[in-house]
Amino acid sequence: MPDRGSYAQVAANDDGAPEPASSRGRRRTSGLGAAALCLVLVALVLGAQSMEAGPDETGSTVRVLLLKDAPEQGADDPYHAALAARLAGPGSALQLDYQALQHVAYDDDATAAALSAALLEDPPCDSVVVTSHRACVGLGRALPLLEPEPEQRWGAVQRAFVVGAHTAAEAEARLRLPSVPAGGAPRAAALLPTIAAAAAEGGTRALLRAQVAGRADSLAPQLRAVSDDPALAVREVAAYRMAPVPTAELEQTFRQLGTEPDQSPCWVVVFSPLRLQELSEVMGASLQESSRQVRWAAIGPTSASAMEAAGLEVHAVAAAPSAEGVADAIAAARADGRGA
Numbered sequence: 001m002p003d004r005g006s007y008a009q010v011a012a013n014d015d016g017a018p019e020p021a022s023s024r025g026r027r028r029t030s031g032l033g034a035a036a037l038c039l040v041l042v043a044l045v046l047g048a049q050s051m052e053a054g055p056d057e058t059g060s061t062v063r064v065l066l067l068k069d070a071p072e073q074g075a076d077d078p079y080h081a082a083l084a085a086r087l088a089g090p091g092s093a094l095q096l097d098y099q100a101l102q103h104v105a106y107d108d109d110a111t112a113a114a115l116s117a118a119l120l121e122d123p124p125c126d127s128v129v130v131t132s133h134r135a136c137v138g139l140g141r142a143l144p145l146l147e148p149e150p151e152q153r154w155g156a157v158q159r160a161f162v163v164g165a166h167t168a169a170e171a172e173a174r175l176r177l178p179s180v181p182a183g184g185a186p187r188a189a190a191l192l193p194t195i196a197a198a199a200a201e202g203g204t205r206a207l208l209r210a211q212v213a214g215r216a217d218s219l220a221p222q223l224r225a226v227s228d229d230p231a232l233a234v235r236e237v238a239a240y241r242m243a244p245v246p247t248a249e250l251e252q253t254f255r256q257l258g259t260e261p262d263q264s265p266c267w268v269v270v271f272s273p274l275r276l277q278e279l280s281e282v283m284g285a286s287l288q289e290s291s292r293q294v295r296w297a298a299i300g301p302t303s304a305s306a307m308e309a310a311g312l313e314v315h316a317v318a319a320a321p322s323a324e325g326v327a328d329a330i331a332a333a334r335a336d337g338r339g340a
Contacts, residue, residue, distance in 0.1 A: 138239030140174035213238035254290035273306035
């Protein structure tokens with residue numbers, strides 16, 4: 001497996017050992033005889049445990065490749081937790097890897113120019129909206145190009161509305177702005193009530209929204225719909241962009257998924273029709289050839305239909321679009337023999 005993204009291995013081994021039988025009547029047994037008796041008992045116990053083991057407890061390594069970005073450093077990994085709980089058993093292990101289909105790219109000069117223009121508009125921006133680590137990095141790289149002195153870079157900006165504790169820490173460290181976290185679920189929409197309340201109190205009149213280039217922002221119209229201030233301004237700045245991974249990188253990943261005689265096929269999970277399209281565009285005809293040595297899983301029926309239309313055999317479909325849903329689907333497929 002390529003050492004990309006997040007790699008984790010979980011193993012559970014038998015830790016119970018039978019106690020050697022001993023009694024007064026056996027004290028004259030020779031050391032060799034006692035050792036042989038112990039070996040027989042151990043074999044019987046392990047054999048009984050093997051017969052009771054389920055399909056996921058066969059002593060093999062279950063390999064899973066997720067076609068998505070790895071979790072940010074320090075963030076929880078729900079997929080690792082769910083897959084390990086359902087696929088790792090006595091004597092078996094989980095090998096988990098991530099393969100992004102796009103790389104993050106930064107254009108510091110372009111971001112700095114857009115940032116400068118947004119900050120100079122009237123009314124001045126008083127708040128920044130940051131919903132990802134990538135946006136923090138993009139702004140942090142561009143700011144020194146505007147002003148060498150950190151205290152003078154933001155002008156009238158007083159705060160950063162952020163999503164998630166990790167992004168909040170990044171905003172304070174990289175942007176040197178006090179963070180106002182979203183309440184509820186860690187999504188951009190969760191910021192709407194917080195921003196609307198700040199606008200109603202007169203503390204927010206113009207927002208600078210840092211986001212990925214080339215993607216329509218849904219936050220601005222949603223914010224205007226919930227805010228009582230019709231003059232609330234939202235200015236968008238492209239803090240980063242996404243670029244396809246090189247074809248050679250993906251081909252190498254799939255080549256290394258090839259199975260040895262003592263290995264089970266690797267499970268590859270597709271998370272959306274768009275991700276499948278990106279994969280097909282990069283790999284082309286080689287995707288069909290590579291698909292023979294893997295087992296395909298889909299995050300839901302829509303992705304499964306797109307995969308089948310692309311000529312891929314889908315072995316597992318998550319009933320719910322979640323880490324638990326993916327883990328349950330793969331576990332059920334292996335139990336039915338579809339992962340052999």
